Amino acid sequence: MKTRSVLILTLAVAGLPTLPLPAAAYVRTVTEAGAPSAWKTPCPTMEFSLGAPPPEMDAPSYLAAAQAAGVAWSQASMNGIDRCSNVIFTVVPVPDVAGPVGMDYHNRLIFRQDSFYDPYALAITSVFQLKNSGEILDADLEVNAYNFTWGDFAAHPELFQTNTQDFQGTVTHEFGHVIGLDHTCYEPGAAFADGKPIPRPTDNLGNPVPDCSDYDLPAVITGATMYVSVASPAAEVELRSLSPDDAQAACEIYPVTPDFVCLPPSGAYEVAGGGGCSYPAGARRDSIACVLVLLVMATVVRRRR
Numbered sequence: 001m002k003t004r005s006v007l008i009l010t011l012a013v014a015g016l017p018t019l020p021l022p023a024a025a026y027v028r029t030v031t032e033a034g035a036p037s038a039w040k041t042p043c044p045t046m047e048f049s050l051g052a053p054p055p056e057m058d059a060p061s062y063l064a065a066a067q068a069a070g071v072a073w074s075q076a077s078m079n080g081i082d083r084c085s086n087v088i089f090t091v092v093p094v095p096d097v098a099g100p101v102g103m104d105y106h107n108r109l110i111f112r113q114d115s116f117y118d119p120y121a122l123a124i125t126s127v128f129q130l131k132n133s134g135e136i137l138d139a140d141l142e143v144n145a146y147n148f149t150w151g152d153f154a155a156h157p158e159l160f161q162t163n164t165q166d167f168q169g170t171v172t173h174e175f176g177h178v179i180g181l182d183h184t185c186y187e188p189g190a191a192f193a194d195g196k197p198i199p200r201p202t203d204n205l206g207n208p209v210p211d212c213s214d215y216d217l218p219a220v221i222t223g224a225t226m227y228v229s230v231a232s233p234a235a236e237v238e239l240r241s242l243s244p245d246d247a248q249a250a251c252e253i254y255p256v257t258p259d260f261v262c263l264p265p266s267g268a269y270e271v272a273g274g275g276g277c278s279y280p281a282g283a284r285r286d287s288i289a290c291v292l293v294l295l296v297m298a299t300v301v302r303r304r305r
């Protein structure tokens with residue numbers, strides 16, 4: 001396995017034409033009615049079930065990693081402004097093993113240790129939102145601790161050689177889904193919860209996003225925390241740090257205001273699901289699911305093109 005930077009270097013040496021990099025490439029989740037997803041006030045409190053976490057790390061370490069993932073978004077900076085977004089993630093430990101996933105105004109962060117939807121998915125985030133307004137009401141994040149073990153790659157690079165994944169990096173990516181961000185590329189075949197195909201999204205500049213399977217995706221897309229996959233342990237650690245486009249997303253969707261006050265979601269729950277990332281059909285009928293999938297083989301093929 002090689003890192004993304006090796007991929008870019010290979011292309012440059014090969015003399016392939018250099019595509020102009022778009023100035024920005026963040027992508028918002030859009031409901032089936034076309035409304036971009038967003039919290040009314042972006043202050044999700046994530047209830048982290050730490051009653052019986054996977055044994056590779058202790059509960060305080062998992063909690064610290066998840067809180068750091070939240071800080072990455074809460075401290076998004078752009079154009080020299082230290083904190084340009086109203087996003088405030090709060091991660092609190094709760095003593096249960098795994099709280100329920102569903103529309104209950106409780107945002108969960110849980111480990112799945114007995115089974116998982118997809119053996120290649122590191123995690124799945126279900127976002128519940130109002131179809132017409134796009135207001136996000138609830139988001140639940142399930143971490144695949146059935147097919148993977150979890151660790152801290154920054155502190156323990158020796159874990160690169162195992163089936164372990166970087167917990168903080170993955171949670172940082174999933175928290176991007178929690179605040180309404182989609183992947184920076186398109187996965188044909190993605191469908192809404194009712195089975196209707198998700199149209200190709202456009203990025204913040206109005207440009208249709210490229211297929212995730214394209215071989216010459218620019219670094220601005222593949223280097224984002226919201227890129228669809230991780231190809232190497234180093235790339236997983238990179239997910240912890242927002243790319244400029246990730247930060248721009250947080251700061252433009254939720255611009256910082258001096259008198260900001262966190263409020264609970266408004267209104268009654270009306271429609272579950274309605275926009276977002278793909279997941280194999282049948283996995284979940286009542287929610288949007290976003291997956292972060294390891295595409296090791298696909299990346300190897302890409303490099304050889």
Ligand SMILES: [Zn+2]
Pocket residue numbers: 173174177183228277290291292
């Ligand atoms: Zn994802």
